Amino acid sequence: MEYDFDEVIQRRGTDSVKWDRLPEALPLWVADMDFKAAPSIIDAIRRKTEQGVFGYSLVPESYFDAVRWWLSHRHGLEIEREWIVPIGGLVPAATASIMAAASPGDEVIVQTPAYNCFFNNVRNAGCKLSENKLIYKDRRWQIDFPDFERRARTAKVFLLCNPHNPVGRLWTEEELERMGDICLKYGVEVISDEIHIDIVPPGSECTPFARVRPEFLQNCIFFNSPTKCFNIAGLHISNMICADPQMRKALVEASARINHTDINQMGLAALQGAFCPEGEEWLEQANAYIHRNYLLLKERFERELPELDVSPLEATYLVWVDCRKLTVPSAEAQKILIEKEKVWINAGDIYGLPGFFRINIACPRQILEEGLDRIIRGFGALL
Numbered sequence: 001m002e003y004d005f006d007e008v009i010q011r012r013g014t015d016s017v018k019w020d021r022l023p024e025a026l027p028l029w030v031a032d033m034d035f036k037a038a039p040s041i042i043d044a045i046r047r048k049t050e051q052g053v054f055g056y057s058l059v060p061e062s063y064f065d066a067v068r069w070w071l072s073h074r075h076g077l078e079i080e081r082e083w084i085v086p087i088g089g090l091v092p093a094a095t096a097s098i099m100a101a102a103s104p105g106d107e108v109i110v111q112t113p114a115y116n117c118f119f120n121n122v123r124n125a126g127c128k129l130s131e132n133k134l135i136y137k138d139r140r141w142q143i144d145f146p147d148f149e150r151r152a153r154t155a156k157v158f159l160l161c162n163p164h165n166p167v168g169r170l171w172t173e174e175e176l177e178r179m180g181d182i183c184l185k186y187g188v189e190v191i192s193d194e195i196h197i198d199i200v201p202p203g204s205e206c207t208p209f210a211r212v213r214p215e216f217l218q219n220c221i222f223f224n225s226p227t228k229c230f231n232i233a234g235l236h237i238s239n240m241i242c243a244d245p246q247m248r249k250a251l252v253e254a255s256a257r258i259n260h261t262d263i264n265q266m267g268l269a270a271l272q273g274a275f276c277p278e279g280e281e282w283l284e285q286a287n288a289y290i291h292r293n294y295l296l297l298k299e300r301f302e303r304e305l306p307e308l309d310v311s312p313l314e315a316t317y318l319v320w321v322d323c324r325k326l327t328v329p330s331a332e333a334q335k336i337l338i339e340k341e342k343v344w345i346n347a348g349d350i351y352g353l354p355g356f357f358r359i360n361i362a363c364p365r366q367i368l369e370e371g372l373d374r375i376i377r378g379f380g381a382l383l
Contacts, residue, residue, distance in 0.1 A: 044273030237267025
């Protein structure tokens with residue numbers, strides 16, 4: 001079946017965070033696609049709504065079967081049913097995981113620039129941020145391994161983003177193995193955020209951290225969710241997966257402490273509608289469409305704004321652009337784009353790296369082209 005990703009869905013006036021928080025600006029900021037969800041997801045939710053009763057829900061066995069099938073089929077990762085701890089979203093999952101693996105005052109390694117909520121996750125768990133800054137060299141984001149090992153000596157947890165948001169890196173198996181070995185050496189628990197793991201260009205694959213080595217599976221908690229890859233973030237459904245029974249018990253207790261134990265029944269249905277053959281077909285077509293959007297953005301920047309460097313997009317639908325040659329700071333440039341060009345993209349300040357911008361390209365081509373017109377015009381005036 002062919003899906004129409006060119007269809008423009010009217011989201012303005014629908015209480016959309018992306019479209020209605022700043023109604024005057026074209027939004028290419030928050031990680032929220034503008035594509036209609038896969039029909040298999042819509043059908044799963046429709047069947048649930050037809051019951052007409054929306055009370056508290058148990059997690060059915062079919063849910064665990066869907067998660068296990070997806071990880072086995074798509075990623076070659078075999079897991080047990082009891083390893084899966086459902087939770088209502090990635091952000092509380094990260095806080096609960098840090099609380100389970102560390103004590104207040106412990107250090108948590110985060111590779112910056114980083115997903116902005118990671119900073120709050122560390123603070124909310126009462127821990128200290130240990131910042132392993134990524135290096136931009138030869139037009140590629142790389143890990144500063146000597147610094148990483150130095151920080152691992154005193155850290156308790158490593159909060160890994162695999163693949164990385166916002167720089168768009170698809171970590172190689174060798175990079176993951178090197179980080180994992182260092183963490184084993186110093187007794188650092190790895191928490192791997194893999195919520196973007198299925199958003200990759202055609203022909204690419206993201207390696208789950210837990211699959212690299214059997215020892216890594218026993219020394220990690222990793223996150224799995226259809227919310228980003230299938231554009232159902234508003235349904236708040238995610239999983240913390242942990243093979244170690246003692247750590248898993250701590251995860252459940254930490255989730256209870258932050259009051260995140262009840263699961264949205266629509267999210268339960270939606271995950272099962274996503275993690276199935278029909279959902280995978282939709283995802284493959286979405287990934288191909290997003291990749292073409294990236295090639296369009298890259299070509300236009302190279303032709304019209306060659307002074308600004310676009311990082312290679314190896315995964316996610318979030319493009320990271322080096323704007324350090326602008327004549328104003330990135331936070332000010334963001335305001336100018338909103339006020340003068342009526343387009344909203346995120347300055348890198350919130351990710352811990354001013355001078356860069358993150359652009360969401362998961363939208364119909366018509367919207368992206370209009371957004372690029374405004375961005376290029378606005379940035380051009382600031383060079």
